[in-house]
Amino acid sequence: MDSQPAKTPRGRQTREAIVDAAAELMYVHGVAGTSVDKVLAASGAGKSQMYHYFKNKDQLVEAVIKRYLEAILGNQPTIFELHEWADFEQWTQEILAIQSTPKGPIACPLGNLTGELGDDPKIAPLLDNAYREWESHLQRGLESLREKGKLAEDADPARLAQAAMTCVQGGLLMAHLRHDITPIADALKIALEHLKGHARP
Numbered sequence: 001m002d003s004q005p006a007k008t009p010r011g012r013q014t015r016e017a018i019v020d021a022a023a024e025l026m027y028v029h030g031v032a033g034t035s036v037d038k039v040l041a042a043s044g045a046g047k048s049q050m051y052h053y054f055k056n057k058d059q060l061v062e063a064v065i066k067r068y069l070e071a072i073l074g075n076q077p078t079i080f081e082l083h084e085w086a087d088f089e090q091w092t093q094e095i096l097a098i099q100s101t102p103k104g105p106i107a108c109p110l111g112n113l114t115g116e117l118g119d120d121p122k123i124a125p126l127l128d129n130a131y132r133e134w135e136s137h138l139q140r141g142l143e144s145l146r147e148k149g150k151l152a153e154d155a156d157p158a159r160l161a162q163a164a165m166t167c168v169q170g171g172l173l174m175a176h177l178r179h180d181i182t183p184i185a186d187a188l189k190i191a192l193e194h195l196k197g198h199a200r201p
Helices: 009-029 036-043 047-053 057-074 085-099 109-117 124-147 157-178 182-196
Strands: none
Touching: 009 036, 009 047, 009 057, 009 109, 036 047, 036 057, 057 109, 057 124, 085 124, 085 157, 085 182, 109 124, 109 157, 124 157, 157 182
16 A cells, blocks of 8 residues: 655655645544645645556545654654653653643544544554554563563563553543543553553562
8 A cells, every 4th residue: 555755856846745644634633634735735735746656545544644653653752762760750740731731631632533543444454553663662672671581471562561551541531521630640550550560569
């Protein structure tokens, strides 16, 4: 389902504008409520340019998923440097900081798409891959702790990372729905306590 890469600076700028516009529109209106014409109007691109980079709407959705993941991870820089338990604490604080802004609590864009397209046989695997990449950074951090003797040898880093992600996603959903920061704050606390419950003294 790979889209066509841009080969020139101007082409990259056009492609980025299309993806940015689609990402913003799909976050607010969903994929079904975002037509190609709306994306073109918002991006200032022409239809021929659109179909040069994206053969169909599914390819555009795939690019949007990648954009969402880039933005999510960009707001959690510590997730790339999880070497100590304190780093995991910092990671939770970074998520909470984003949710504590005047615009927050905000819905997870991947969560929005999953709610809409989680049963779509073409899009669901792309969303799952995005979540798995997000989880993989947590898993690597936990594996690093286990190598240092700070995580129980019988702990399963992949399972723990999945549990943490489950807490985060549930917390984000409820916080956004209720316009209340406490669900995500509590979910992050539960996730951290669960991870630390497998710490090696």
